[in-house]
Amino acid sequence: MAMKALDIYKLLPKTNCKKCGFPTCLAFAMKLASGKVDVDLCPDLDEQTRELLGGATRPPIRLVGIGAGERSFAVGEEFVLYRHERTFYHQPGLMMQVADTWPGERIERIMTRVRDETFHRVGEDLSVDGIAFRCESGDADQFGGVVGMVEACASLPEVVIADDPEAQAAALAHCGNFQPLIHAACADTVEAMCDLARKYGCALAVRAGDLEELKRLVGLCRDRGIENLMLDPAPATLRDFLVRSVEIRRRAVERTDPDLGYPVVFDTVPIDLPDAATALGILKYAGVIIIDELAPSSTMAALTLRQNIYTDPQKPIQVTPGLYPVNAPTGSAPVLMTVNFSLTYFTLLGYLEAAGIPCYLFIVDTEGMSVLTAVAGGKLTETVVADAIKKTDLENRVDHRILIIPGYAAPLSGKIEEETGWEVRVGPRDAAEIGEYLETGWEA
Amino acid sequence: MSEEHNPEQGNRILEVSLGATTAEGGTRERVYTVGGAGTFPFLGAGPAAGHPPRIALEICDDTRTWSPIVLREVGDLAGDTGAWAAAAETTFGADMVRLFFTSTRQRGFDDFASLGTTMEEVIGATKYPLIVEGSTEPGIDSEVYRRIGEAAEGERILLGTAEADRYRSVAASALAYGHALVAQTPIDINLAKQLNILLHETGLPPERIVIDPYTGTLGYGFEYSYSVMERIRSVALQGDADLARPMISSAIDSLNVKEVREADPETADEVAIRWEFYAAFSALVAGAEIVCVRHPGTVALLREALPALQEGSHPQEEAYGDESA
């Protein structure tokens, strides 16, 4: 069970010594309670208390890093089953597979795509995260050769998929120093795989279709000092994955089964429903998703879904304030002011683009609040608007002085006029009506 | 592996039946029951799995605002609402048609007689239950929903869409002509409850209501749509009867987003299908009992994926045993 801040505080030294980096023990307790810091930061706890607090406050799912360098990522450290309960923190890595039996040009094409292909959305560059090497030849040298070839041209996070420890060893000889994920140890190979994981200090996935067997493998790895683990529940169908991944996450976040407190790997290739499996992995707790070569239409949709699902529901996505031209406007085009709450922005943008009317979308900073809440909460005021006009140099961008504000901001119209000297027109409350409004109501 | 966890044994999503056979006063060859689940989607086995979700293909009676990608794909069908509807069931493999009377959304619409004619045509051309969407303009709602409801009397169509500030005509039509309705309440689950209460006051029984909590498509606020569905399912399973209703999800603006509109014509179909698929599939995982799409290719992709998710979730099939425990 998770502990509340006050209960944690009672167990701390209450010296406000600041050695943990926080000004008071209570502030440290608050951070511990939310799982944002580690109990080890307090040097003055006895072993028993440290263990108790660690168990209660450490993230129920271990953080596991994959890859080295700027594309590296970490997964795990999740706390909830549903994103509305708090948020999901570490989005899964999508790893596109290459098999060692494939022709060189095919491997190279995939490697190049993973390395170079990005989509830009809402201020973020989205791309597939890395490469998964699959040993299909059964030949350690051939496998090692392919890994070495890719390794020479790209520094990407990697998964090494081979059941044979020898093939693993051959691949790791090329990439082992860059924190790849070793996939996967099963009952027969656990010992050898652990040795490799220890040798290269990288993460190891254990694989079993049965939860008890998974836990047993985890135990064996831990006995060998390997803590950086991931779980592959070996699904044969979408439903297998759903049921098993949900169960693993539930037991982990309820802290009823610490042996399951590791991120999950989802190898979607055997399932042969690439889009459905990728989507399911994103939605249902996968930390690493191994995918076949998906077309850009699929990866774009998948990465967008991932971006949506890993948005913090308590912190609305904010759009960068500024002036956004829509449908190639000229200086005489209407200026539509609204807030920087992403949903407002997207909805309005969608209708404007659909209406095809050239205009400027003028986004002011309301800390991501919607129009209604920003007006009520004093985040949208005449000074905010006046400042934004200055910052965006709006006066020099358009050759008129008419500002259209959202219907729900109507109470501010007079104040905005006074403060800015711009003529204010009140637009509709509902974004759906904006097209009609601009067609009929905007003409000066 | 142990079976899924269900701490709230007993609470179930209300079942809603759509369509009526000849014996029941309609002309449908199939009747669908949606809802009934007692767990999160696809986790249950036996009766707790509920009824299988349904895939609807959306069509319209006035194609002026419809996605050009879809229009290109369906070709001449777009000019013949009846044929389009028939093809949805036969050629494209949808479980049902969702007909949008987009004609009513043109400014100054007054050809009310055409609604009855088109409705009858689509009823004649199809065999499965129907979803029908009317006007969105309070000034003509009364006339529109009466015409549609009357023309489809006895067919137990799913009629949309009731909202908190304009639900009366839809509810009246459902009551008068024996249909079910879609109640839409964006984002807020309390608003969803509120609309349910208002609908209850009109006398509409709860087993004739499907809720639509949709707010935005993939990349454009989809996270709200997804989470509000999960929340609704979650409080429903905890015993909140107001929200224990089947959900319908249609990412209606999927094909209007920049990514799809501006896609290279060569790959536009693929992009459109993927954009619809990822949203619709996620809606299924979040708890939608009916998902609606517009591109026939998306129906095919969903058709393919569903069986892999719902093994054993069909109560008519043999109860799915505890898979590995």
Add this chain to the structure above:
Amino acid sequence: MTPIDESLISGRERLDEEMAALEGSIGYDETAYALPVTYAVTGMAVHDAGSAREAYAASGSSVLVAGECLAAAGYAAGGEEGEPYTGFVPDTVLRRLGYSLVDGSIAGIGLVAGSPDDADAAAAICREMQEKYLLTFLAGGVIQTLTEAGVKVGLEYRLVPLGSTGMAAIHFADIIARVAMMFGGVQPGDADRLLNYAAERAKAFVIAFPGLEDEEIAVIDGLRVLSIPILTPEGYEGGEWIRVPYLDAVREGMERRGIRVNVVAIPIPMACSPAFEGKSIRKEEMYVEFGGAKAPAFELLRVRPADEVEDGRVEVIGPEVGDLEEGSAVPLAILVDVAGASMKKDYEPVLERRIHTFLNYGEGSWHVAQRDLVWVRLTKDVVRRGVAIADLGRLLASKFRMEFPDLIDAVQVTLVTDRERVEAMLEEARAIYDERDERIAGMKDEDVGTYYSCTLCQTFAPNHVCIITPERPALCGAITWLDAKIAYEIAPAGANQPVEKGELIDPVLGQFEGVNRFVKKASHGAVDRVSLYGMMDEPMTCCGCFECIATILPEVNGIMIVNRDYLGDTPLGMTFSTLAGTIGGGAQTPGFVGISKGYILSDRFLQAENGIERVVWMPSLLKDELKGRLEEKLERMSIPELFDKIADETVAVSIEDLAEFLARVDHPALAMRPLI
């Protein structure tokens, strides 16, 4: 004068006799409900005289069943009346009618029966019913009277001529019975549900004119069992029929059945929309202004008995706009009188605040401030277009009816521009303001049995439930107990719900059995119990909107309060926003609680932790804001020195400095029982 009681006796006898004499087959075409009233009451589908008598007996000799069997026998015998009479209304037409009733395009239905002596009176009643969106059925001589007076009848005119005799009134009953079965899920034979349905939902009344035969009187009187009031302007005495002057009949009927017409348009020559809410009217644009320190002005909304409020009446006392020179400043009293069955005096101030909003909706009208500080302007532009002072009254009357349809039945507005009268009334108004203030200020939690919830924030804090009491406003500071109460009355399905306190579990913590039950349900099971007056044990959850956060400072055994506007560091070592991020989202966090500023001044303020005396630190901004009221409170508690003992950021930002300061001033918290 026809004596009802006697007519009923003889009417019943006649019906009995006719039922006994009934022969042959009986039935209507074009319905799936046989003889609808009989079918609904008894579950029996009558088809001949024998089954009719059986059903009549089964119904306990219901006059409606008798009337229906006799009418249907007439049809079967080919006695159907032709044009213009509709007779029995077929199911298909009825379905449309039911549709319009649910849809709201028909507000209710009325039956006008008998043969009026005065054609104008009958015509006036029908016209009023048309104007009020009622569908009117006619039975008896009234139809001829109307057509002779040139009134057009027919479904398209919403005047449906059922038949030439009063017996056609039975069709009014079969319509209600079928609506109940079609729309209300009433099963045939379930007479109790039929009666319940009619009592709850039948928006119907009867107006009876003279000239009805005894059996017709009996059948119409039988409608009362369906909760249909029978109003009569002339010709009858005794019985349960309600006598009303004919001018009041429609209003009375509507009121008795709660039939309301939604006002949709505001009849003034000026646009009126929320879009105009924020515009200002500059001096150059202004034609006339009222109040604003240049002339006395005030506004006052009062709840009055229904018979003292004439709905829609607007009166201007004193000069109208045409009598005023451009640019003048004029006194004004805005007197709004409202009536409504569920109106309460407590609502006055809340509704009065809406005058401001509504007047600002006018394209050329502008309003600031409240009570006796109001300032109103009208633009030259709209005055040129014909807007007069009276139009402000019309605007208010319409908007109040539109926005509060369930609360307000009638509104009248008086606008006084006569200086002497305004000045005279001003004193009176001020006395009322004072009285209101005292009443609200003095309201205690124990004075009420019901608190209110607020779940508006569940959008982002899914399990958060705010409990609002008279002494503890919502933690956002925006909703008082009274606001929540009225919000509930106006929108009973909304985010503010009544919470019965239930049994008191702990008077100090402020735990109530009913509150706990409510919170458990509304938090979807996430929260079992809440203490309304404490922060250490099961405090209220926090959404994220709180005006302030109160947290314990265990080192000094005190409580610190930090408000949203304070951006600096606190002795806890966390800023407001970091703290807010840690405790928000709908969680219960002992030792930390989100509160409104208003609650700090309440006697209930964290009483479980010794209340205000435990407070050791708050930002100077907050301290200044509360200064007057807080000093007053401390004075009352005989601890005026406490104010200066509460530290702020100017004397201590670190916990060490705070401890030193508190020791120096000997803060009472230091000597209290330990918080932990």
